[in-house]
Amino acid sequence: MLGAALLGAPATARGIEARAAGAARQAQDEVVVDLRVTASLGDRRATVDRGSADGLEVGDAIWLTPREGGRYRASVVEVDERSAVIELSLADFVPSPGTRGQAILPGERFGAPEPAPVDEDPEPEAEAVEPVDDGDSSDWSYEDDGFSQDMPLLAGARAVRPADRRASFTGRYYVAADATATSDEGRSESFLRSGGRLTFDNVFGRGGTLDIGGEWDRRQFNRPELDDITYSQLRVERLSYALGGTRFEGDRMQVGRFLQTGAPEFGVVDGFEWSRRLDGSHSFGVSTGFMPEPDQDYESGHDFEIAGWYRWVSDPTELASAQIGYQKTWHDGAVDRDLVVAKGHYLPRRGWTTFGTLWIDLYTSSDEAKGSGAEVTQALLTSSPYTGRSWGLDLTYAHQRYPELDRNELLPPVLATQLADERIHRLGGDFWVAMPVKSRLVGRLGVWEDADDEGGDAELGVELEGLMGPGTRVRVLVFGSAGEFTDVTGSRTSLGVSGESLSFDLFYELANYDQVGFDENNDDFVQHRLRTSVAWRAGGGVTVSGYLDGTIFNTERGLTAGVFAQWSF
Amino acid sequence: MELLRRLGRALVRDGRPQILALAATVLLVACALQRPGGLEVHRWWAGLGPVIPHDQFPTDCSLCHDGSDWNSLRDDFEFDHAAETGVPLEGAHLDAHCLRCHNDRGPVQVFAERGCGGCHEDVHQGRLGSRCTDCHQQMSWLPVGQVERHSRTRFPLNGVHAITDCSRCHPGADVGQFTPTDIECVTCHYDNLLTAQNPDHFAFGWVNDCDRCHLPTTWQAAQGF
Numbered sequence: 001m002l003g004a005a006l007l008g009a010p011a012t013a014r015g016i017e018a019r020a021a022g023a024a025r026q027a028q029d030e031v032v033v034d035l036r037v038t039a040s041l042g043d044r045r046a047t048v049d050r051g052s053a054d055g056l057e058v059g060d061a062i063w064l065t066p067r068e069g070g071r072y073r074a075s076v077v078e079v080d081e082r083s084a085v086i087e088l089s090l091a092d093f094v095p096s097p098g099t100r101g102q103a104i105l106p107g108e109r110f111g112a113p114e115p116a117p118v119d120e121d122p123e124p125e126a127e128a129v130e131p132v133d134d135g136d137s138s139d140w141s142y143e144d145d146g147f148s149q150d151m152p153l154l155a156g157a158r159a160v161r162p163a164d165r166r167a168s169f170t171g172r173y174y175v176a177a178d179a180t181a182t183s184d185e186g187r188s189e190s191f192l193r194s195g196g197r198l199t200f201d202n203v204f205g206r207g208g209t210l211d212i213g214g215e216w217d218r219r220q221f222n223r224p225e226l227d228d229i230t231y232s233q234l235r236v237e238r239l240s241y242a243l244g245g246t247r248f249e250g251d252r253m254q255v256g257r258f259l260q261t262g263a264p265e266f267g268v269v270d271g272f273e274w275s276r277r278l279d280g281s282h283s284f285g286v287s288t289g290f291m292p293e294p295d296q297d298y299e300s301g302h303d304f305e306i307a308g309w310y311r312w313v314s315d316p317t318e319l320a321s322a323q324i325g326y327q328k329t330w331h332d333g334a335v336d337r338d339l340v341v342a343k344g345h346y347l348p349r350r351g352w353t354t355f356g357t358l359w360i361d362l363y364t365s366s367d368e369a370k371g372s373g374a375e376v377t378q379a380l381l382t383s384s385p386y387t388g389r390s391w392g393l394d395l396t397y398a399h400q401r402y403p404e405l406d407r408n409e410l411l412p413p414v415l416a417t418q419l420a421d422e423r424i425h426r427l428g429g430d431f432w433v434a435m436p437v438k439s440r441l442v443g444r445l446g447v448w449e450d451a452d453d454e455g456g457d458a459e460l461g462v463e464l465e466g467l468m469g470p471g472t473r474v475r476v477l478v479f480g481s482a483g484e485f486t487d488v489t490g491s492r493t494s495l496g497v498s499g500e501s502l503s504f505d506l507f508y509e510l511a512n513y514d515q516v517g518f519d520e521n522n523d524d525f526v527q528h529r530l531r532t533s534v535a536w537r538a539g540g541g542v543t544v545s546g547y548l549d550g551t552i553f554n555t556e557r558g559l560t561a562g563v564f565a566q567w568s569f
Numbered sequence: 570m571e572l573l574r575r576l577g578r579a580l581v582r583d584g585r586p587q588i589l590a591l592a593a594t595v596l597l598v599a600c601a602l603q604r605p606g607g608l609e610v611h612r613w614w615a616g617l618g619p620v621i622p623h624d625q626f627p628t629d630c631s632l633c634h635d636g637s638d639w640n641s642l643r644d645d646f647e648f649d650h651a652a653e654t655g656v657p658l659e660g661a662h663l664d665a666h667c668l669r670c671h672n673d674r675g676p677v678q679v680f681a682e683r684g685c686g687g688c689h690e691d692v693h694q695g696r697l698g699s700r701c702t703d704c705h706q707q708m709s710w711l712p713v714g715q716v717e718r719h720s721r722t723r724f725p726l727n728g729v730h731a732i733t734d735c736s737r738c739h740p741g742a743d744v745g746q747f748t749p750t751d752i753e754c755v756t757c758h759y760d761n762l763l764t765a766q767n768p769d770h771f772a773f774g775w776v777n778d779c780d781r782c783h784l785p786t787t788w789q790a791a792q793g794f
Contacts (some may be wrong), residue, residue, distance in 0.1 A: 247613055396700075
């Protein structure tokens with residue numbers, strides 16, 4: 001297998017090929033010969049799979065590029081016809097078998113091959129012989145497949161195509177139940193949901209993927225002052241077939257009900273999406289179809305969309321990307337939304353990973369609340385250190401306004417004045433700083449501003465790892481928040497125990513809420529919250545979790561219990 | 570002290586554009602000064618062999634494969650992902666099939682760099698950002714601690730609001746859509762306003778500023794004024 005994988009490497013200039021090619025490269029000063037380490041000999045020495053037949057000579061410089069990164073220099077110290085021994089410059093680097101490398105050799109070493117000797121006295125051609133048809137053989141011919149005598153008699157590993165794989169399926173099935181009881185007589189809530197997702201690979205033998213997902217919900221609100229609310233809902237969330245979009249096939253198409261792959265910001269569609277990956281890993285795509293309304297009914301047929309997008313990436317590793325897309329929608333046949341989404345990321349290995357997305361609505365004079373023009377209706381920017389041993393910082397900026405839509409997306413509905421004026425900006429930073437004895441300082445600072453007010457929040461605390469045994473984490477912090485109607489100060493204490501298959505959390509919050517603008521003597525109250533939760537990975541893909549959450553304030557109480565079980569297969 | 574004068578009037582209102590501009594500048598400079606490093610140019614593309622490079626695997630293929638079928642693994646196949654790759658798998662990922670992450674649809678290194686959204690479908694359609702682990706855990710995807718997280722917004726959940734299901738204010742919550750909800754009381758409590766007859770709120774013109782009389786410490790009656 002190793003040998004096969006080695007030969008699965010990209011085409012290289014080697015041996016006779018390189019020599020032959022040299023004739024056409026008289027003007028070139030250097031020829032690059034790709035090679036691999038075949039064994040490490042110790043004492044800074046290793047063998048490589050190229051030798052004098054490939055142009056190597058003692059003293060040639062070699063550069064090794066191991067998969068884990070870096071570039072290491074070595075020099076050739078012994079040469080055989082098909083292999084060579086190299087000596088590394090650094091003693092602390094031991095190349096493993098398979099490590100790639102290159103030898104950069106002088107071009108003159110690969111001069112034009114000597115012309116074949118001309119036979120001055122050729123033998124007379126043999127007399128032509130009529131072929132004999134024996135009745136069970138056809139003419140035999142040999143096609144040159146590029147094999148040359150300096151190649152080992154092993155074939156490169158052929159990558160398995162999606163259509164080659166056996167049809168298989170993966171998925172999950174889950175059931176969840178939550179119930180809340182309160183001290184207000186007759187007031188309670190319950191929610192039962194059960195659903196699943198199945199992904200069939202290569203189900204039709206063409207390498208495609210069939211995706212099926214759905215959920216059944218039953219919800220009940222009992223309210224003494226109003227009519228109770230009870231409903232059951234079965235919802236098909238995904239039903240689609242996708243083909244292509246693999247390393248063998250740059251074109252991808254998907255049909256059915258699915259969340260758009262190229263631009264999820266454009267939402268779920270009952271329709272069709274097609275995309276193409278270009279050279280350099282850039283891509284573009286289009287989609288069309290009806291958009292289910294984003295609530296528990298998933299009612300479709302009212303909103304039709306067409307969309308297109310283009311994505312640029314800096315290189316195949318996608319260190320940076322930028323994407324722009326446009327979506328036009330119609331609601332019950334009338335033009336509704338013109339939406340532009342621009343997004344990008346920057347993912348340096350050592351630095352700050354950054355993601356950003358802008359939703360820009362384009363309005364016309366028919367949009368009465370907004371008026372004509374462009375407006376950023378949502379913006380998100382997050383940036384976080386990729387690694388940090390002694391500190392960490394996460395920054396988030398978010399901005400949101402209501403878009404003017406006919407589509408039944410904003411629930412509860414908002415008024416025209418709210419559409420025109422309402423906005424919010426939020427800027428927040430979460431940080432941690434390592435402290436002695438497996439502890440760290442954690443904190444957060446955030447500010448917000450909307451059309452009427454401004455406020456913010458702050459948290460500061462300590463997190464202790466392993467204080468109460470392996471896998472335990474204790475966090476104690478104080479917090480404050482200035483909201484639109486409420487100011488709050490309080491403290492939170494949590495204990496977490498995490499094992500490989502079992503985790504447990506205990507949480508307590510004590511807070512004082514001050515109602516802004518209320519009568520001074522009655523404007524605040526104390527609230528206690530206590531929660532415990534447990535998660536168990538039972539094996540075989542089964543996880544079970546549950547929680548109990550109690551809230552007490554003034555003379556009122558509420559208790560919520562929930563359980564969630566999932567089987568992944 | 571009115572919560573430190575409303576947290577320094579939310580960090581000095583008049584200076585906020587400058588503060589935001591400064592924060593954005595610091596962010597951009599920090600990004601620009603970082604050494605990109607970057608991933609190894611991955612070996613995923615067609616023609617380069619198996620999805621997972623086998624260069625440094627043992628030469629005894631039968632350690633992992635059945636002799637007659639290179640497309641499947643032995644029933645007793647085990648792989649210590651943390652030890653062999655330096656990337657530990659946690660929670661539900663411990664039970665995941667290899668091909669769920671290592672597949673023909675893209676290089677796993679590139680997916681991993683993007684975080685959860687590299688492999689997982691973002692049912693929130695990008696509207697909640699890229700830091701999924703703020704709400705979700707790997708052991709169980711069920712989010713916990715949402716009430717605490719809500720205290721970072723302009724509408725901290727207290728009293729009866731802390732015991733109310735998310736979907737009462739965010740009707741799309743069941744399908745992962747937390748569309749913005751206006752925080753004026755009447756947005757969610759319009760039905761209550763219509764039925765408020767004792768006294769008749771409409772008759773008195775009490776249709777706004779509910780918080781002048783009502784605290785969120787009780788589900789029905791005004792209290793404490």
